[in-house]
Amino acid sequence: MTLSLQQLIKIFRDNIELANRVKNLIEKYTEKLVRKGLDRVKIMNFCGTHEWTTVHYGIRSLLPPEIELVAGPGCPVCITPSKYIEEAIRLSLEGVLIYVFGDAYKLPTVTKVNGAASLSEAKALGGEIEIVYSFLDAIKHFRENKGRVNEAVFLGIGFETTAPSYAVPIFNNMVPEGLYLLSVLRLTPPAADYALSAVIERGLEPVNGIVAPGHVSTIIGAAPWDEISRKYKIPTVVSGFEPTDLLLSIAMILKMICEEKAGVEVEYKRIVRYTGNQQALEYMYNVFYKHEASWRGIGFIPDSGLKLRDEHLGYDAYTRFGIKEPEKDSWVDDLHPSCKCAEVVLGLKKPVDCSLFLKACTPERPMGPCMVSLEGTCAVWARFGGGGKADEIAKSLGLW
Amino acid sequence: MCWGVPAKVLETDGVMAKVDFGGSIKDVLVINTDIKPGDLVIVHAGTIIGKIEEEELDNTLKLYGDLLRDSLIEDGMDPDEAEKNVREWIRYLLGENRDG
Ligand code: SF4
Numbered sequence: 001m002t003l004s005l006q007q008l009i010k011i012f013r014d015n016i017e018l019a020n021r022v023k024n025l026i027e028k029y030t031e032k033l034v035r036k037g038l039d040r041v042k043i044m045n046f047c048g049t050h051e052w053t054t055v056h057y058g059i060r061s062l063l064p065p066e067i068e069l070v071a072g073p074g075c076p077v078c079i080t081p082s083k084y085i086e087e088a089i090r091l092s093l094e095g096v097l098i099y100v101f102g103d104a105y106k107l108p109t110v111t112k113v114n115g116a117a118s119l120s121e122a123k124a125l126g127g128e129i130e131i132v133y134s135f136l137d138a139i140k141h142f143r144e145n146k147g148r149v150n151e152a153v154f155l156g157i158g159f160e161t162t163a164p165s166y167a168v169p170i171f172n173n174m175v176p177e178g179l180y181l182l183s184v185l186r187l188t189p190p191a192a193d194y195a196l197s198a199v200i201e202r203g204l205e206p207v208n209g210i211v212a213p214g215h216v217s218t219i220i221g222a223a224p225w226d227e228i229s230r231k232y233k234i235p236t237v238v239s240g241f242e243p244t245d246l247l248l249s250i251a252m253i254l255k256m257i258c259e260e261k262a263g264v265e266v267e268y269k270r271i272v273r274y275t276g277n278q279q280a281l282e283y284m285y286n287v288f289y290k291h292e293a294s295w296r297g298i299g300f301i302p303d304s305g306l307k308l309r310d311e312h313l314g315y316d317a318y319t320r321f322g323i324k325e326p327e328k329d330s331w332v333d334d335l336h337p338s339c340k341c342a343e344v345v346l347g348l349k350k351p352v353d354c355s356l357f358l359k360a361c362t363p364e365r366p367m368g369p370c371m372v373s374l375e376g377t378c379a380v381w382a383r384f385g386g387g388g389k390a391d392e393i394a395k396s397l398g399l400w
Numbered sequence: 401m402c403w404g405v406p407a408k409v410l411e412t413d414g415v416m417a418k419v420d421f422g423g424s425i426k427d428v429l430v431i432n433t434d435i436k437p438g439d440l441v442i443v444h445a446g447t448i449i450g451k452i453e454e455e456e457l458d459n460t461l462k463l464y465g466d467l468l469r470d471s472l473i474e475d476g477m478d479p480d481e482a483e484k485n486v487r488e489w490i491r492y493l494l495g496e497n498r499d500g
Contacts, residue, residue, distance in 0.1 A: 021468065028471050049403055134446025136429055158445070161404070165447040168429045172415050215404045218442065218450040241404070251467055267463060269456040271442055277450055280431045
């Protein structure tokens, strides 16, 4: 029995009948919860791709009004502090080639560096910048351009999913001399923990369930989510990214809430193991170690970032160019004064709560980091209509 | 940014592999030593982050089946009848979507 790519997509993406059945299940569990007295269920996701699927496929409008899907910290571009982009701009204007993911190319800084407030502006001013799809592509490009380019820095943004793509070439000595990594890697579970406690601290309606990130969990496994689930006494389901995956995960969460179960279950079984990808984790922790890292607009979260270990400092952009990381004592929130990204990222506010949303801040001219990446919550809502309006329209049409 | 794209492995060579993204062929990095030609994998940022296990796909459908069964029984359907209903559904899904 062989499975093709098309068949896989057909099962989980283009299967209206399956989606409908799951939708009915969700309605049933919701009715049950309402009968039990829970008439508001808040489910938080921790992955920009889940938010993308949610909005792109209109998942919010398929759910009963009692169920609220909230986006948590799930976009590594959105939480990369301005300082790192400023350093990359500075280097690019000094003739060091900067490799950057397309997603972060327009990421705005809070202060301009030599007239540029993003790498795209730096490029217009003559900065050396190359958009790449991966660290591997940067390695290839750097090799092919050796001679013309002497030194280059890869702006190493990402969560656990991306960390192995840096760790494998570094560990296996595949990185040519002159190419350095500026690691801005961040870890998801510490941020999830931070966001969940922020909701409680601010006295907001508590989160009742978690949709855990499927691809992050491919690397770290389901186990770290089990810990968080038990700490907050709420269920977690590690979900895949097709629309039916997400619906099924929501149904599973509601069922667990009905049964008053905490802990983690995996919906994305076709790729996620409970203990994760051990070889990937080995690579990661052979090359990097955890440190207390800064998150844009938020500040420092313990053990939430990855830095290169001493034995790999030959590849370290901080060491080579004397770049200083932001410091806790002198940390200032690095957002435009009206930008609500910090709260959007933590699931405390929605993009529509920001006065700049789709007015001064648009995907073409982003003012805050959540409007830049394809998976930034503001950018997703701006492109596909969010949920607020769609919800209202659905209500007025009597679809609920 | 944690976007992952399914692909089929064509050949492997140490920590490198050639994969097919449904027509476009690309060189990617390999983390796991057990990845081999023919495997269906997920690629993120030029790296194979994991292998899609076909049996586990069946388990996902089973998850769905379990939920459906519970809800049918709750609706008052006889457990055997509910089981039959669920099996038929999964067969329909697999039959329609899979060879063999
Ligand atoms: S709309 Fe723009 S300014 Fe407002 S929170 Fe989103 S990214 Fe920030």
